[in-house]
Amino acid sequence: MTTAAQNASSARPPFIGTNVPRTDGASKVTGRAAYVDDLPREPGELFGATVRSPVPRARLRGITLDPAFDWSDVTVVRASDLAVNEVQCITAEQPILAADQIRHAYEPVVLLACADKRKLAQAVRAVKLDLEPLTPILDPEQSLAKVDVIWGEDNVHKRFSITKGRADLPDPAASAAAIEAAIASSEVVVRGRYTTHHQEQLYIEPQGVIARWDEKGVHVTGSLQCPYYVHKALVHGFDLAADRVHVTQAVTGGGFGGKEEYPSVIALHAALLAQKSGKPVRMIYDRKEDIEATTKRHPAICEIVSGCDRDGTLRALSIRILMDGGAYMTLTPVVLSRGALHAAGVYRWDDVRIDAVAVATNTPPNGAFRGFGAPQTIWAIERHLDRVAQELGRDPMDLKAQNMLREGDTTATGQTLRGSVGVAECLEKALTASGYHDKRKAPPAVRGRVARGIGASVFMHGAGFTGSGEKHLKGRVAVDLLPGGRLRIRTASTDIGQGTETVFRQIAADATGLHLADIDFAVPSTSYVPDSGPTVASRTVMVVGGIVERAAREVAARVRAEQETSGGDFAAAADRLLTKEREVTALVQYEHPGWVTWDDSTYKGDAYPVYGYACDVAEVEVDLDTLEVTVTGFWSATDVGKAIHPVMCKGQIEGGSLQAIGWALWEDVVWKNGLIQNPRMTNYIIPTALDAPPMHVDLVEAPYAYGPGGGAKGVGELPMDGGAPAIAAAVEHATGLFARDLPLLPERLLELQTNRKG
């Protein structure tokens, strides 16, 4: 009897909920896993490089190739060589190569390829760009004020409004007046302005692809999250039929959103060079190029005015969000949307008006990054409620607990929460585990020149695509039956280090009664995996995992039916079925729960089918001399619905929280005249192991009825949301300094301290 048969016939304990070894673990720790730059050189292969603009805004008057340089073995591609000069994203407004206008520093202008890497590096310097510099717009407020028009008609990438209660009026002016009136009539009115900054994803493996052409069309293999995004961009960029474009994911060393839309750009570049040279082209960015040229988290400014009762009941909320989209729109509308949808926090409000706008600046396009707009607005609302609590003389977490959404409550978009609302349990668990209340009541502990403080945040994050996104997307997964009763999952959801492969195997194994070893995971390639949608938006387990479960079940059911009619074990029945039918495959498409309704035109309804919830607590020590902040403990209780793999699930929460801590305390892209001053790991400061606090993660499981494996919801982005406000609250507790702007660098805290004294 084979393993498959054995396990299929004898009941075994479930894999879901257990910490099975990662199926990609051994190859990664032994170094066997082949990342894109490890893939063997192909015959005749060239390296590709990019000539980029040294200035943020200019008219490009010409391009000269230094005549003293030997160009005989260098392939050169410029905008004038391109039939289609558009990167297809949401729209196609970003050029593949700048043609006559430079809109941001590091914008690609010329592509070069050469077999000799060092000669290639010199060739880059032998390209002279004739630039007439123009005054750049680097500040989103100036862009909004239209001091100059640098994008579209008015610099605006996108606007959204969300209205509720008395502000829910079709006429924007009337709605604005109504929310103002509602706030003005409240007993306690608080105003504040909160800002957040760029953040670099700093995945461990920089961007890279290999492109080649043959009779089947174009082939791109690379470090990427979303094979079908790259596919779409190549289809558009080369005007090819879909079946002539083949995009394959190489083992990928992290993405955090940074490999969501950007790989389309580098893939187009490599494919253009490969087309012109007739040779395979490998393009691998080094760290500096990667930090300079690729996307970052959108900076945001949030202005909040709120009204509440004396007893703390929150009533009316007005928020203005301004995001900096960078030079091109790319995914900005979606980031802005998620930011707006999370801006009211995890609280009940009667009347709401949220106005969100994103504008262009002459900086590299900002893009997807874990949290996708939500960390920016959650920073603002959490800090704001801390301010409200100050005003009321209340502990902020008591105030927040009083107003937290419960089952049956409605959100800012009018969505009624139908269950799987674990937020109260998260709050209770995190505050108890950290001893928050006792520590908070005691006066700030000062020992020598060090003050200790504790602070917390509570938040939610929508799982899956926003609104009707999943309906339009119709994510699909295929599961094939293989000889011997094994299964193969074919999906475009990629494992970028977060464990997709392992978790999908667990789900499929439990759906069928098979063993983990009987489930294969096909390398994601658009040539043979269906479009499951992108690997983003905390949707992989909840949405795609759900279809994996259904597809696996369907295939197993057909084998079982065969077993029942003709006997034998699972493997024998599978083989018989395969002989009969040649191919046994279930291709299953995602279906949104029927009750989900969303109106894109009014931004009303079920923004997400379900939310993950969490409460974070940070304890800090602040050196009163130097204002350095050390996080000495971090607690998170997170409602994930159901943890398929608790260790990896906690890993997401610990890693995401550390990324949030980094954003809060150290990470800072330093700009000067539109150029990045710290594009290196020595000076773009992410936390080291010594900076990471001990983490205490509690998993809360309020199952989502439509989630796989017994109720899983998304967890990828949630842990990025709450770290910064928790730390700021702790710093405030320790020092009395109330920070409204990230990051909380000692230099900034010093400014706050000086202003307070002055």
Added chain:
Amino acid sequence: MSLADLPLHDMQRAASLDALCGIVAERHARGEATVLLAGGTDWVVEQELKPPRGDADPRPLVVDVSCMAELRGITATRGLLRIGAAATYLEIRRHPTVIERAPMLAAMARELGAIQIQARGTLGGNLATASPAADGVAALAAYDASIVVKSVRGERRIPFSALQTGYKQSTRAPDEVIVAVEIALPPEGSPWLWRKVGTRRAQAISKVALAGIAVRSEDRVVRLGLGMASVAPITATLLQTRALVLSRPLSAITADALDAAVLSDIAPIDDVRSTREYRKHAAKAVVRGFLRDLGAPV
């Protein structure tokens, strides 16, 4: 340019220190560059920042000095601690005499970079690169160390106070090899401070770092060494501050006077790591902290 694309360099070892001095002198006379490679933690990184070099461009000769016996070793004789220019930070921080008699140096070495850098990096490299942010150099400044250098013309000692002349400029001749540093050990148990204000806990370049060593007699400091990184074009030796502290009883030192002395000793700038204002603040704060530990009412 990526480090992986660094062109090949000729590399060799020298049979002896004299032979090394000979190679350096000869090449120098011909106008050819020689790199003494100790840990490589500065030089290799610097190559990445340089424009790409073609095959025809001149490349320096790289001489590996990391194993040269005359540059290695840590010895203490009659109150004089001698640390070879190519001794690593890891060797320094683990050396019993350093731990016992120069604990400030050990503390500095423990916080420099992280273990990987400590296992390769050396004081010779730190001194030769001569960055004002160099932690090791700040510690040597506080010890008023002597730098032992050698060339074909012979060996000489440069007192720390005579070493640095300007941003990355020194009185060491281009053909002089750094052999060792010598520290006159302060009495056992002398109060000291190593306080690095970095960009994070490890793998961090200093925003401000203070090295301090004091000899106290009752209510007075009778000997004081201070060195500060990242607050001036060269390692700051805080001479006004030293003079102030030595000039009066600890109990008569005021915070205001101390702050004023520190400010007159430094000339910090805004850069990618920090701001001028913050550096001034932190410099004052860490000096106050040291004096407070010594018993001054600041």
